[in-house]
Amino acid sequence: MRCAVKDQLLKGTMILTIAGFATRVIGFCYRIFLAGELGEVNLGIYQLIFPVYSICFTIYAAGIQTAVSQLISHQPQKNHGQIIKAGITLSLCLAVILSFGLFSFRTVIAHSFLGADKTAPLLFVLAFIFPFCGVTSTINGYFYGKNNAKIPAVTQIIEQLVRVVFVVSFCFYDLIPVSSLILSVAGLVIGELASNFYNMYHLIKESSLIHLFRQKAQFGNVIRMALPLTGTKLIIALLGSVESVFIPPILCRAGSSLEDALAIYGILTGIVLPFILFPGTITNSLSVLLLPAISRASGKKDNHHVRQTTSVTVRYSLLLGVLTCAVFLNYGMDLGQFVFHSENAGKLLTLLAFLCPFLYVTTTLGSIINGLGKTVITFAFTVIGLIIRIGCLFFLAPVYGIFGYLFGLLCSQIVICLCHGIYLMKKTHITIQVAKYFVWPFVFLVSLLYISKIFCRNLIHLTNQPYLSYLLLIPVLFAAFLYFYQCGLISKKDIKLFR
Incomplete structure (x- = not known):
């Protein structure tokens, strides 16, 4: 039964x-x-x-x-x-x-x-x-x-x-x-x-x-x-x-004029944030699977399984965030122009690239905490993040414009992510090797994608075929996954934790 x-x-x-x-x-x-x-x-x-x-x-x-x-x-x-x-x-x-x-x-x-x-x-x-x-x-x-x-x-x-x-x-x-x-x-x-x-x-x-x-x-x-x-x-x-x-x-x-302000708002909320959230579909799907898995393990007092599942899912979310961040940092302008034909979208996409690792990890951590039955904790952390964003909007944005708000957006997400992480570390006693799963993958991916961007642009200049040149991103991303696998950052056995 x-x-x-x-x-x-x-x-x-x-x-x-x-x-x-x-x-x-x-x-x-x-x-x-x-x-x-x-x-x-x-x-x-x-x-x-x-x-x-x-x-x-x-x-x-x-x-x-x-x-x-x-x-x-x-x-x-x-x-x-x-x-x-x-x-x-x-x-x-x-x-x-x-x-x-x-x-x-x-x-x-x-x-x-x-x-x-x-x-x-x-x-x-x-x-x-x-x-x-x-x-x-x-x-x-x-x-x-x-x-x-x-x-x-x-x-x-x-x-x-x-x-x-x-x-x-x-x-x-x-x-x-x-x-x-x-x-x-x-x-x-x-x-x-x-x-x-x-x-x-x-x-x-x-x-x-x-x-x-x-x-x-x-x-x-x-x-x-x-x-x-x-x-x-x-x-x-x-x-x-x-x-x-x-x-x-x-x-x-x-x-800004009202039209310019509405245009920036439209680009930010209607184009850039959905673009940044789109790769997060993977972490959202993971979160749906995580909730019952963590609830079952917590109900059985299986703390070892909770620790293992938490550790693996945080690592994968972090790697996805690092990969997406590196792509947006190097190709944000190109993606804004290519997909939405908007230079402003490209600029904002590049600026908000650092949001990705913290955003995706927070989604996963929040689902784990909810699975442990601590929904009040996630609610409190969410409210703290919103208050930080609203504070930066009212005090920094009138002086620095949209950059003041973007600073608040990034700061709030970092704070929410850290709050979730610290709470779970105390609760489950997990540790994440930041250098192994964040720093070195970030350095490798940013360098790899920067070199590929220079190569692509030279190829576009020679062939005048932008769409064909960007197909080179496929082997670059394959090289990234190969790096993850060879360094032991991802493995086949991890998926067994969700069964």
Whole structure:
């Protein structure tokens, strides 16, 4: 029986990992299209609506989804209808209230909170997404609680695919006389609507709606569990939103025009950060697998397995971060120009290259700490990081512009990473050889990629074939992995720890 549960859990995490990777790839390709279609300034305006979306989603869905998932997993099947009914009803009521609030006060929010009047029509369209998103999230929580990860995974992919097809088709064929900005937000709504239909269909297959709504809802249990979860997530959402919406006005105080500030904001949040986070898809997928593995080992008091797993995953995350950092340091400008046709994107990508090792390692460390059941610790460290970023934004950015904020971004990530690392070292007594897994790989990779960059540029000058020349990066990356293997930094036996 235990073996069957373990296999089901592993299967579920693998499905979520594959789905997460697929949606990241689709989303990344979509961002390339969006950056070219909207332009830098409009991309900044588009990105400004997401702080509002984040706050609202946290209120009407985030805590309720987790509460439903936990209650479903712990209560007998006869109570499942009561739980899902309560979750959907609560989420739908909150979503409708927030939708009407956004409809009514969109102009005030756009002008006073976001500082960009052009976001008002985008907020009007965005408000339609809340009810569908609330119901979808609650149903996903229901299936997570039943260890059925397939439905939520397919839901993610459907939402992404429908959104991309809708926006690209309407923009490419110019089917209706609406701006690309409005279409981009409408794509969010259409994608969520499609995934909602898919979710509802599978919920009805499991339990007819008539049977579902005849049952008495467990409002008390859902509210009691959802309130603290929503509260902690709302603090992070509010701090993150304050950070995001104040970037353009503070850049204006530093001497930029509003258009330039919005363009920088759009490049940073819509192009550069997603680009830096894209290789982190691997560490995110690893984290999904880590959580149950660490939880199982911790439950059995198997401290040796926890130490081994922690040590191996931190090493791999660090190596990925070092490799990505070296690539962005040497080829950041080229990638910005080649992928997004933006020189500014290339500059920011190069500047933020050092973020990669700390960012990827933090993702892994956070998942390990959560697996040990210490979610309050990761919450506290996240809040500390956000406060550092907001502090640098308010005190350094008005003087040094975007560089003051980027300094805060890097400092906060280093602090969060160190906090996670120190906590785990005390908890699990692991040690990481920094010189072996960070310093020497970094020196080797930066040198190797710098030489390859000079060679590539000379080859481009001689052949005038930039695309063909950059294919030389493939053997360079192969040489990097060969170096990792020969130095004993990676091995085949490490993967056995996740079985």
